[in-house]
Structures are given as C-alpha cells and as structure tokens.
Amino acid sequence: MMPDTESSPAAAAADQPFLRELWYLVLPGSKLPARRLVAKTVLGEPLVLGRGPDGQPFALRDICPHRGIPLSCGRFDGREIECAYHGWRFDAEGRCTAIPSLVEDQAFDLGRVKVARYPCREVQGNVWVFFGRDPDQAPPIPEVADVGAGDLKIAESMLFHGPLDHAVVGLMDPAHGPFVHRAWWWRSKASIHAKAKQFAPSPLGFTMVRHRASSNSRAYRLLGGVPETEIVFRLPSIRIEHVRAGRHVLCGLTAVTPLGPRETELHHIIYWTMPWLTLLRPVLRPFVRTFLGQDRDIMAKQQVGLAHDPTLLLIDDADRPAKWYYRLKNEYARATAAGRPFENPVKPRLLRWRS
Ligand code: FES
Ligand SMILES: [Fe+2]
Structure with a gap:
C-alpha cells in the first residue's frame, strides 16, 4: 500500500481493495x-x-x-x-x-x-x-447540481488495467496534466505555472472550492464568460466538476468503479445546458476518449513498475488529495466496521503546486 508519511492508518482497513457499503x-x-x-x-x-x-x-x-x-x-x-x-x-x-x-x-x-x-x-x-x-x-447516490438526465450529453466508459486506488489517485492528481494530457487543444509544457487552490472538507470527501477556471486550459475559453469551477471528490471514487459559465453549466461526473482487485472501469459522464454546445457533440466525443485514453495508458505503464511492489512517495502539496483519499477510505472502513458515524479527516487547507 501507499506510505503516508504523516500517519499510519490501520492496516486492516487500508488493505481492503474497495469499500462495499456505498x-x-x-x-x-x-x-x-x-x-x-x-x-x-x-x-x-x-x-x-x-x-x-x-x-x-x-x-x-x-x-x-x-x-x-x-x-x-x-x-x-x-x-x-x-x-x-x-x-x-x-x-x-x-x-x-x-x-x-x-x-x-x-x-x-x-x-x-x-x-x-x-x-x-x-x-x-x-x-x-x-x-x-x-x-x-448507505449515504445517498451523489448527484450533480443544476442538471437532469436530459442534460446528459456524453457518456464514455473505459477499462483501466489496474487497481481502484491508483485509478482514484490518478483522477485527483493535479500535477500530471501537462505531462500526460499534453496536446495543442489542452495543455503545453510551457503553460505550467504555480497554482494555489482552497480545499475544504465536504460529505465523504473534499472540495476544491469554487474558483475561476484555469487560464491555461484552452478548452475552457470556448465556454464564454468567465467560467467558475468547483471540483468535488467523494467516496468511494466519484469526482464531480461543476463549471458555471454565465447562466449555463457544464458538469463532468467521473466514477471509477472496481470490477475486481486489478481491474477498474472509468465512467465519464458530461452534462451541459448550452444548446450550441450540443451541435459540437460529435466533434467533442473523440477528444474525450483521447483524454481518458491518456489516463488509461499512463496507468498501464505504471502497472509495469508497480508489479515489483516498490515503495512510493506522496509529496505535499501535489499529492495531498491522494493522502486525503487514503485517509477517507480508511476512516470509512473503520467507521462502518465499528458501526459509528464517519468523521471526515480532511481539514480546510490551501494547496499550492505547479502544473
Ligand atoms: S435452469 Fe439454470 S442451470 Fe438449470
Ligand atoms: Fe488525467
């Protein structure tokens, strides 16, 4: 399992490949x-x-x-x-x-x-x-605010060869973008700059508090207005990105679902309310698949190294979401096993990193 330099969570809980009571x-x-x-x-x-x-x-x-x-x-x-x-x-x-x-x-x-x-x-x-x-x-099924089933415009599913934990950590990892997702339409290496984002605990997870969308993500500029983004992570493995641009919203629900201990399926569901964007859907879909495929491919390469069970390093602040994920998972496993209420271990914190 992943070492966490600041705490050593109960091994029994950490060794569970996935939580069941969700x-x-x-x-x-x-x-x-x-x-x-x-x-x-x-x-x-x-x-x-x-x-x-x-x-x-x-x-x-x-x-x-x-x-x-x-x-x-x-x-x-x-x-x-x-x-x-x-x-x-x-x-x-x-x-x-x-x-x-x-x-x-x-x-x-x-x-x-x-x-x-x-x-x-x-x-x-x-x-x-x-x-x-x-x-x-069980906690309720997570819902995306401001949208309904009719706003679901793109649903892509992709198989990831690797265990759930690494897929989730990859999902919440802020530092891999310029390297894994380098592309003319998204990020370039030269676009890396220092970032500071406020995080706060939220139900079964944590939230990157609503802020202006990253200025070096070219795709956001297409949305018009000044888009504001909030990103929520929630156990077991759900990420909801909610972008508000003027009176419209664009939301991504990413759910990483373990098929078994070494096989994971990623579902990426995109909702939006702007009619003009729906015209672009056939053009957008291949970009979404390319993007997810980049995450799948880097994880497949990672498995080659992980097969040797190396000791890994999680560094602050870029890997703080990963540390939080392991703590949340452990706390949920312990709380359900003991029949006591879940206590969110995340504290409000400003995270700073370059990406
Ligand atoms: S009816 Fe299903 S195995 Fe016989
Ligand atoms: Fe990624």
Whole structure:
C-alpha cells in the first residue's frame, strides 16, 4: 500500500481493495436498453442487469441457483429471464416463477428458489448498484447540481488495467496534466505555472472550492464568460466538476468503479445546458476518449513498475488529495466496521503546486 508519511492508518482497513457499503456507478443508463441483459463483474461479483416491465433497472447475481450457469446466457422477454440450461424462469426481483421439468403432481415450492438481488437505481441517467448490507444506512447516490438526465450529453466508459486506488489517485492528481494530457487543444509544457487552490472538507470527501477556471486550459475559453469551477471528490471514487459559465453549466461526473482487485472501469459522464454546445457533440466525443485514453495508458505503464511492489512517495502539496483519499477510505472502513458515524479527516487547507 501507499506510505503516508504523516500517519499510519490501520492496516486492516487500508488493505481492503474497495469499500462495499456505498453505491457504485455500474453503467450509463443508455447502455442498458429494454429487453436486453447486460452481464458485468463489479466489485468481483457477477451481475446481470436488465430493465423490468416498468423500465426500472434491476441487478441480479448472474448465477442460476439450479446448476450455476450465468443467467445472462438465457433469454429475456422484458419481464422474465429464462435460464439457458433448463428454462427455469426468474422475474426482475429474482423470484423463481417457473420450473418447466416439474410434472403436475410434483409439489415444489418455487418460493424456495431465489436469485440474490442487488439494490439498483437510475439517477441522472446512470445506473447505480449497492453492494453492502443495508442500502438504507448507505449515504445517498451523489448527484450533480443544476442538471437532469436530459442534460446528459456524453457518456464514455473505459477499462483501466489496474487497481481502484491508483485509478482514484490518478483522477485527483493535479500535477500530471501537462505531462500526460499534453496536446495543442489542452495543455503545453510551457503553460505550467504555480497554482494555489482552497480545499475544504465536504460529505465523504473534499472540495476544491469554487474558483475561476484555469487560464491555461484552452478548452475552457470556448465556454464564454468567465467560467467558475468547483471540483468535488467523494467516496468511494466519484469526482464531480461543476463549471458555471454565465447562466449555463457544464458538469463532468467521473466514477471509477472496481470490477475486481486489478481491474477498474472509468465512467465519464458530461452534462451541459448550452444548446450550441450540443451541435459540437460529435466533434467533442473523440477528444474525450483521447483524454481518458491518456489516463488509461499512463496507468498501464505504471502497472509495469508497480508489479515489483516498490515503495512510493506522496509529496505535499501535489499529492495531498491522494493522502486525503487514503485517509477517507480508511476512516470509512473503520467507521462502518465499528458501526459509528464517519468523521471526515480532511481539514480546510490551501494547496499550492505547479502544473
Ligand atoms: S442451470 Fe439454470 S435452469 Fe438449470
Ligand atoms: Fe488525467
């Protein structure tokens, strides 16, 4: 694990690859059409996702309770899943509704057969799943202010080969931009300058307090006006960038979701309210993919070194968000294990770095 020079968090909590008692963004709702099943392994668990007759998404354990074949191999008519092997049928709640091999006088209580069901909700155009014990005790699904599902304009998902922690640290790392994302349309090395940003604790994380957008990010200039940005990080692995430009907003929701201990999926969802920008959507999408691909590729290279389990350095102030992330994660793991309220370990602080 990452050393933190100022504290040594409880090893038991730190060694968890991911927290369970939280909601995770599993896929954008547009990737889950009606009458289709989508199979996905998330947090190491096999899921089959679909939409019930009411259009609401559901998530079941993707294993038939009869003889174990994935339910996603079966057929789905928009109401029930029919297992590919012996045709047992299951509804969106995971209840068994039919076993075709039974003859009339073979009394068998179908109520005994059930597929585990995960709490699943669609919020602002994205499908979230809860993997913990009690969804009523869980913090709410994070929402982006000032936008609705109709403002969702771009949804890109990308596989990152590496563990969740490094993907999250990369997500909140302010110093890699000019090196990893160097491009004529975004940053050049010569554009590096000293920055000072105020940070404050916020629910389950921290916030880079609203400020004028970085003057060396060329893409922001297209927005017109004087854009103001706020960036929120929140456990488990959610970053929300909220840019206000005049009466319009442009928001990016990035959710990093562990598929397993060494595999992570990054979802980048962009919302905006300015109609003229929607005309540019086909042009913007490849830029977004290029940008995310740069993060994916640098992380793949990082894995080559990490395979040797080196000791790593986190330096102030540029790696302070990474230190906060590890502390937040540890505190959440300890608080849920002890059944006590979460205490945010982040204190308000001005961070200074060059990028
Ligand atoms: S394995 Fe699914 S019905 Fe037999
Ligand atoms: Fe990046």
